[in-house]
Amino acid sequence: MSSSLDVFKLTDDDAMKFLVCESHIGTKKMDYQMEHYVWKRRSDGIHIINIRKTWEKLLFAARAIAAIENPSDVVVVSAQPYAQRAVLKFAAHIGATPIVGRFTPGSLTNQIQKNFKEPRLLVVSDPQLDHQAVREASYVNTPVIAVANTDSPLKFVDIAIPANNKQKHSVGLIWWLLAREVLLLRGKISRQTGFVVDDKLIMPDLYFFRDPQEQEKEGTEGEAEADITVKEGGWGATGGMDTMGGDFPGVQAEPVKLDFEVPHITDWAAASSDWNAAPAEQQPPQAQQMVVPPQPTAQAPSAVPPSAIAPPQSAAVAPPPPQPIQQHQPMPTQVKLENGLKIGIFIWLMVLMMPPF
Numbered sequence: 001m002s003s004s005l006d007v008f009k010l011t012d013d014d015a016m017k018f019l020v021c022e023s024h025i026g027t028k029k030m031d032y033q034m035e036h037y038v039w040k041r042r043s044d045g046i047h048i049i050n051i052r053k054t055w056e057k058l059l060f061a062a063r064a065i066a067a068i069e070n071p072s073d074v075v076v077v078s079a080q081p082y083a084q085r086a087v088l089k090f091a092a093h094i095g096a097t098p099i100v101g102r103f104t105p106g107s108l109t110n111q112i113q114k115n116f117k118e119p120r121l122l123v124v125s126d127p128q129l130d131h132q133a134v135r136e137a138s139y140v141n142t143p144v145i146a147v148a149n150t151d152s153p154l155k156f157v158d159i160a161i162p163a164n165n166k167q168k169h170s171v172g173l174i175w176w177l178l179a180r181e182v183l184l185l186r187g188k189i190s191r192q193t194g195f196v197v198d199d200k201l202i203m204p205d206l207y208f209f210r211d212p213q214e215q216e217k218e219g220t221e222g223e224a225e226a227d228i229t230v231k232e233g234g235w236g237a238t239g240g241m242d243t244m245g246g247d248f249p250g251v252q253a254e255p256v257k258l259d260f261e262v263p264h265i266t267d268w269a270a271a272s273s274d275w276n277a278a279p280a281e282q283q284p285p286q287a288q289q290m291v292v293p294p295q296p297t298a299q300a301p302s303a304v305p306p307s308a309i310a311p312p313q314s315a316a317v318a319p320p321p322p323q324p325i326q327q328h329q330p331m332p333t334q335v336k337l338e339n340g341l342k343i344g345i346f347i348w349l350m351v352l353m354m355p356p357f
Contacts, residue, residue, distance in 0.1 A: 007191060010055045014177070017204065018051045021169040025049070026150035033154040037162035047150045049162050057161045058174070061123075061145045062181035064159060068120055071095030075117055077103055077133045078125035082168040086175035086207040087125060093179045093197060096123070099133075108136040121145065125175075126165050127152050147174055172207035 018024055026047035030038060039050040068074050074096040078087040084100040091098035097117065099107070106113050108122075122137045124130040127146040131153075137144050138156040146152070148160040161178075164170040180195045180202075189195060195202045 008059055010052060014055070015051060017173055017177075018054065021173040021204075022167055023049070023054065023163045023170040023173055024051050025164050025167070025170075027166075029151035031151055031153060034148060034150050034152065034160075034162065037160075038150060049150065049164070054162050057159065058177055059181060061159050061161055062178055062185055064143070064145065065094070065096075065121060065123070065178075065182050066185035070120075072097050073120040074123065075099060075119035075121070076123045076125075077130050079103060079129045080125050080165070080171070082209045083125040083165070083171045083175070085209050086172045089207050090175045090179045093202070094182050103130060103133045105132055106136070108133070108142065109139050125171065127154065127157050127160075147171070168209040172209065173204050176202070176204045176207045 024039075026038065026049050028045040028047070030047050037049055037053050038047045041047050065074055071094055074094070075098075076087050076091050076096050077099045078084050079100075079102065087098050087100055090096065097119070104113070104115055107115050107117055108119070110116060118140070119137075119142055122133060122142050123145045124133055125147055127134055127144075127148055128151075130146075134144055134146070134156050143158045144156060145159040146154075146157045146161070147163055147165045148154060148157065149163070149165050152160075152165070154160050161174065163174050165174075176195075180189070183189045183195070183197075184191070189197075
């Protein structure tokens, strides 16, 4: 297929990209429908994909995408985290409609749904993870293009691109090549200019998945380097004033003596009309007079002997009379219950003693 025109032949540069990104590395399992895309099986059980057939199916898929008049009628779906960045970049470059993350069931079949779509072509990153979208596309007769690994099922898949869809570099490279070939078939770029969009060269690493933690780490390192650069080239750098002209003669600054002594103040109530006024002179401390407590005076003995004074006696309190013990009186309700119980037992015994009929 690709040998008919030289412009569509697999170049050494593209073949090297396939090998470097490990797009030819499959899995240990192999679906029977993917058997004719496998070149050989290694000693460790890994199946190797034929990259020439990968290139031919990639060109076939690009021709199918370029044949759609309205680019927004092409829907690209990916639930795989490694492929979501590549899918978004692919949709932005060719004008397709992306659906990343969870695919809402009924997006292609339920017309009353808010996100209902009627695509003319569906492209998925993994037919195994995106099985819901593939099955709904089969209900509405929408062609499906899928990037399939050696263990991927090809049920309801019309065009399969055999490649490694489980490695982030391989997934990014496949979507980058597919976008480049679509734009080449539309006539927006050429082989000589390369993949250039809006005067910007698009490299394959733009489609690669990036860990958010690594991006935050790189941003922190960049801010630290910027702070170091500012400190080295700022006012604190030595020799910064030497670069100025000779119009400013050097002047030696005179040291300023600071007096940190605080006068001792004893009278805080002294009036002061000015803050700069000198503190009031301190008076020498006067001798404190000794205060002698008065001596207790001797009292005359009383004429009444102490034995005559009787201590106060508390009034005798008579104990309360004993209360009579009240006998327990049965309640009327209790009497009625006891009488009813006796009557019930009597009737029951009479019934038992009656002869049978």
